[in-house]
Structure formats: structure tokens, C-alpha cells
Amino acid sequence: MTRHFLNLSDAGGDAIAAMLNDAISRKTARAGKPKGTADADAPLAGHTLAMIFEKNSTRTRVSFDMAMRQLGGTSLILDGGTSQLGRGETVADTARVLSRMCDAIMIRTDDHSKIEEMAAHATVPVINGLTDLSHPCQIMADLLTVIEHGLALPGSQWAWLGDGNNVLHSIIEAAGLMKFDVRVGCPEGYEPSPLFIAEAVKFGAAITLSQDPQEVARGADVVVTDTWISMGQAHAEEKLAAMMPYQVTPELMALAKSNAKFLHCLPAHRGEEVVDAVIDGPQSLIWDEAENRIHAQKSVLLWALGRL
Ligand code: CP
Ligand code: NVA
Secondary structure, three states, X not given: OOOOEOOHHHOOHHHHHHHHHHHHXXXXXXXXXXXXXXXXXXXXXXXXXXXXXXXXXXXXXXXXXXXXXXXXXXXXXXXXXXXXXXXXXXXXXXXXXXXXXXXXXXXXXXXXXXXXXXXXXOOOOEXXXXXXXXXHHHHHHHHHHHHHOOOOOOOOEEEEEOOOOHHHHHHHHHHHHHOOXXXXXXXXXXXXXXXXXXXXXXXXXXXXXXXXXXXXXXXOOEEEEOOOOOOOOOOOHHHHHHHHHHOEOXXXXXXXXXXXXXXXXXXXXXXXXXXXXXXXXXXXXXXXXXXXXXXXXXXXXXXXXXXX
């Protein structure tokens, strides 16, 4: 069975825990090495990852490329504008061709059904590099980051402030699988998908929605936000105005635990979802979080290719 990573539930809690442990060991083992050199065991020597981008990216693009180098393999990029996919070749045919030429596929796209179609026709692992629905690789890095900074995931309290978007969906999914709780503060009409909530609740996570940002932040171990306008969404003044009370400020952070951690997947819109004093402040883990995209995705790649 080909292992795809379209959502965190494709792996499940035990495999996620194994990936996080592997990421910590690999990161520790290669400390101090130049970033482009391979790990001592170069487990993916001779392997190539095809990366398809139908949306912009800095972190996902660079971190997957560096991850493949560090695992001893290589990557190549197809973008929507210059590949035949951009001229209407079907996702299914693209999946079949890339499966003959490459060892794994990472795709960033809009409609989640496209990645499902890719996975249905690929005979190599397909990894979700962000869709409109979810961003599981980002949350693998987020989990790694808070663990490294001393947080025990089970029973921890996460506070999300802002738009009920793709990143939040993967956090809610992680909450069910890794046994933590999420309080979501968002304006009416911008809530996350009830399907993700129902699934996490089934696994025993407490997921609550509130329009009171103070209540959401109070006592949290982790405070998270993301852009109010995701890629592909129209820039709407009405939405920005509705989101304003959920901006992460020092006053909101002061309501969280004194050792609470601040996360943001980046890119940030400083002065919108978060102010400089928080994102550049002592509780912010954003640069570790960004670097950890490499370390977490190395373990995702190893899992998908049956090496974990
Ligand atoms: N966080 C994240 O996925 O960043 P990019 O859009 O730069 O890849
Ligand atoms: N929610 C954002 C995440 C960017 C990494 C978006 O989809 O644009």
C-alpha cells in the first residue's frame, strides 16, 4: 500500500509520534553540519521528490528541497505556469507520469479534491504541501517545535485566534490524534469545518468555539494565529474588520500561561493578525518553527517511503 500524507489522519497518532521522535534524533545528530550536507546514513540516496506548486511558497519549497538533500536525495520543481498541468493535462495523468519518473510527489494546490485525485492515481507517495483544506506538514513542524521547547502535548491547551482556515484544520486534527485541546476564537461566519471538529472530538479532544478572544487566550499553553486572508481568497475589508478583535497582542498573551508559546506558520501580516511585540517577543517560536519544517518533513518523507 502506497503511503500518502494528505492529512495527519493518514498516518495516525502512533506514526506521528514516531516521526516526531525521528525528527528530534536526526536534528540532534546533524547539529553543526552545513545545511546542505547529507545525514550520515543518507537514507534516501538516489531518490527524487517532485514538487508541484500551484500557489506561492517560500518555506515549503525550500524546506522540502533541503530535506531531500539532507536525506541524500534530490528534488525538482514543477510550477503551475510552466508545466503541462497548467495547460490542462489531467491530475491523474500527471500522477501516472511522475510516478514513473520520481519516487515521491509533494503538491501545493487549491482544491483538496485535486490532491485526492493525485493520490488515487499515483503509485508513489503523495504529500500535501498545503491545500485550501489543510496543511499537515506545517503542523508536524509546530508539534516538533513546542515539544522541543518543553511542552507535553497530551492535555495541553491551544488557543487559535483568527480565521478558521487550512492551518487550523490540521491543528484540530492533531489535537484528536495527539490528545490536546483547542479553543478557537473567530468571528461568526469564519469558523473551521465541523467535520474536522467532529473527528477530533471522537478521539476525545475538547474543541471549543468562542467569540471572546480573552476567554480563548486565558490559561493557554500555546497561542497560534495565521493570516486573515489565505492564498486564493479575496482581500475583503469586511473580513479584516471582523477579525480585528482577534489580533494577538501583548494584552492577550498576558492572559495565557506565563510560559505560553506563540506560533505562526508565516508569512505574517504584522499589524493584522499579530503585532510586532508578540511575533518578535520572547514567547515567539516562529524561527524554530520555520526551521523545523525541514526536520519534520524529513521524517514525513521517511514514513511515506516506508523507512519509518
Ligand atoms: N508556512 C508556509 O507554508 O510557508 P510558505 O507559504 O512560504 O511555504
Ligand atoms: N492559511 C495560509 C497559510 C500559508 C502558509 C494560506 O493558505 O495562505
